[in-house]
Amino acid sequence: MRSPDHQITRSPDEIARSRDHQITRCIDSHCHLADPAFAPDLTDVVARAQTAGLASALCILSADEPAELARVEAVARAWPAVRFAAGVHPHRAGPFAGRATEAVEIVRRASVACSVLAVGEVGLDYHYDFAPRPVQRDLFEAQVALAVDLGRPIIVHTREASEDTFAILARASGVRGVMHCFSGTLDEARQSLDLGFYLSFSGILTFPKAGTLREVAAYAPEDRLLVETDAPFLAPVPYRGKRNEPAWVARTLETLAGTRQVGAAPLADRLARNFAELFGWSAR
Ligand SMILES: [Zn+2]
């Protein structure tokens, strides 16, 4: 039998990785399971996620991509606990120049068809600038208004556009949501939290050079945290460069737990409660 002292001498990482308490309630709060990358082996991907202790995942849909919406049924069949969100991504804003109302109708229809928990992902991406910035802003603002109208939270994608993102969110009253794949500064974390938003950490948290981000993750209040994969993108260490999948959210969860010096299993429970509080849906 181990002495009680044994636990105290373990490093934070060892505590986080402890199998004394199996993870059973972890939720991948952001992945793209309807992406064609998963079409060939979806059932295997889901089986591995369930074996890793995932209770559910939130599958993000491009509302303006009929081929992706056509795969929703297959995803729901493969994993009945999965839930959906739909929006027009800032990368895809270009064709909606001057037609934000049309985009909103497309998102509204997808929201009903897929019983979405949230509108998203929506936002601004000034890194790639795939669409003109004023068009991105129009579309973001219109979809924020739609989320408020539907009484749903939003999933925000923002890259090198924090000032405009915060300005749009601050103007909208009654908007709630999450900064997905949060990789900003401590000041940006504070601004997000001040707006009532949650912070969702991705595999970036596991990257060796992400020391500053881990400081932010240690600072953020426990009741505003989520984890995600953004699969098939952004695989965590030690899978970098491979196709990411929901099972690997466990790596990010363990890093988050190690950073915060808490156990991974109780943290997974807390994050599942956060998910339920934000999205109004619980895996059990
Ligand atoms: Zn994104």
Ligand SMILES: [Zn+2]
């Ligand atoms: Zn995404």
